[in-house]
Amino acid sequence: MKRQLTHDDIRAAVYGGAVLGGGGGGFVERGLRTAELALQVGTPELWTGDEFAPDDLTATVALVGAPAAPDPQVLPTHLLRALELLRRDLPRPLVAIHTNENGAETTINGWFHSAMTGLPVIDLACNGRAHPSSVMGAMGLHHEDDYRSSQGYAGGKPYAYVEGSVSGRLEATSNVVRRASTEAGGWVGVARNPVEVGYAMKNGAPGAIAFAIELGRRFLAEGPDGAARQLGGEIVASGTVREYRCEQREGLDVGVAVLDDAAGTTLHFVNEYMALDLADGSRRAAFPDLITTFDADGAPLASADVAVGKEVSVLVAPAANIPLSTTMYMPEVYAPVEELLGFGFAPGAKVLADA
Template sequence: MRELTIDDVKAAVKGGSVFACGGGGWVDHGLEIGGAAVAIGRPKLASVDEIPDDAIIITATAIGAPAGNEWEMLGADYIKAVKLLMDNYDGKIYGIMTPQNGMSSTINGWLPAAALDLVVVDATGDIRAHPTGKMGSMGVASRLDYQTIQVVVGGKRSTGSYLELVVKGTPAKTSNILRTASDMSGGFIAAARHPLPGSYIKKHAAIGGVSIAIELGKKILEVEAREASGSEIIDIICSHTGGKVLGVGKVQEYDVHYSGAFDIGTVTIDVPGNPLKLHIMNEHMAVEDSHGKRLATFPDVITTISAETGLPVSVGHLKPGMEIAVFHIDKQHIPLSSSVKDRTVYPEVEQALGIELIPYAFDNE
């Protein structure tokens, strides 16, 4: 195991922003929570090989829509969510993992790990950010034989929206309850869930997901230190990840709306000669060209990057006229967890988006 430092926080947020795919929280929030983690304790990052098979690992996350502005999530909320799960679980919790990478979600569990003497596990429920908790649940989303515990804590105190909720039951039912709680709390809320043994994590998670984000972040920070241009930073991201740019153009149309703790809609990038349409449900879930040809689909990494600065731009910060590079990593180049191989997690997202995902997500089977 190795001790996580403030340099790891900065790198995790920087690299995680690429895997955020337009969602995955906020840079400022990630730096704030990560900074608090290494200030109050010494969180340790453990590889899955360092975790006993019978050690119980939980997932720490945040649930909601990144473009929302009525939420309030404090560092204490992340800690309390984990503490409430520990209080309601008949056993000892050993470590914490995140369900996804993101602008802040890569470091989701670092603060409660530091505060409660737990390890941070170098694995993710999905290498990239995704809209539903089921998509980061490592294959337990549809299981009827697995009874989980899920906890949410947070909400704006000044409006009376603060909530604490502990639910037990199947992942499918409890996940829907948590999404409703997130909406009621103001649009984003801290969560802890799914106690699972290390043996299960080793088999079903995206192994090394946190280190992958940190290493990419370090490469980007090195280039930024040389005052590189936006195009040079994008080139480094492509070469380090095996990804590519699908097109560069200005944001032409922005049609994204908030609905039930989700940001849903489309964004059109006016790439010269072949505009690209991005389908969004919190994150970028699919890309089509002007002829309706599908160019990328979840679980591919799909990220909007400022052509000027080389920095990823979240869904909520995309504005008409902004020059954007649409970045893509094919799923064959990233570790895939059981979460994204579970066909049952796709239909509700397909219905919300009004497009098919399954035929493209499973096109190599």
């Protein structure tokens, strides 16, 4: 199915994305502004994957960086420049684009690109929830020995602006872009990893954008409790933040938030919440389960916006109820994040159907 994205979709997409951001995925106000701008300058279109030939070429559009970085800037012009740098070096034309993940800003990744270039956005994400590393959002391409990653990036305020393109091994090119985001003040827009639509449909999360929009409508109508019911999850904790630490390491926000509730709820994050531990030493949930915080007014709260003294509630929803990429069940992609936190939490390898 092909359809034009409308103003009615904006709030639902951004707020549904904010819930699925799980502490990361960008910020609501910026997501709303970028989506509104997309509809002001053009007519972005959302197409389901069956509208394409399996060998049509698509690419991921993304934001890379640390949400709590002190001086970031990614403008719509930077997003287009990143796509231009990628397209310049491709052997054949792109037919579509898709987002890396669901989040307040990232669910609407591609809308502005689509409005300006005419490329449709596929109703597909590399992951149906936000994730902290580029490899987690590369749909298993690190297992493809002959795959050569190409990435274009741009971002930063005028005195810190960087742009460029890089190609090579997936991990190496992703590390270059992550370092560029640090030099740019915290964030860059990225266009990366061209693949055939058939590969993306098999290894990514088809239907993820519609999923976020439906969740957003439920959240806007019924608040966090409605979102929890939609996801088959629950609000597991409420309290005031008594301890909060966050530092930028390797271009990511790494930290912990501790509530004053009776259970001693402790949230560990690397951009997104990675684990919810209790004072008795038990673990209530771990990524890729969705762990999301809401403020006292019931609005989704990014990990970068948590602070001592804030009242928060915590939603947990099982990973099985969220459209996820095959990478979420590849333990090796968790190793760099586990190293940042100092403990392990990767799920056991899961057998996936040969769909």
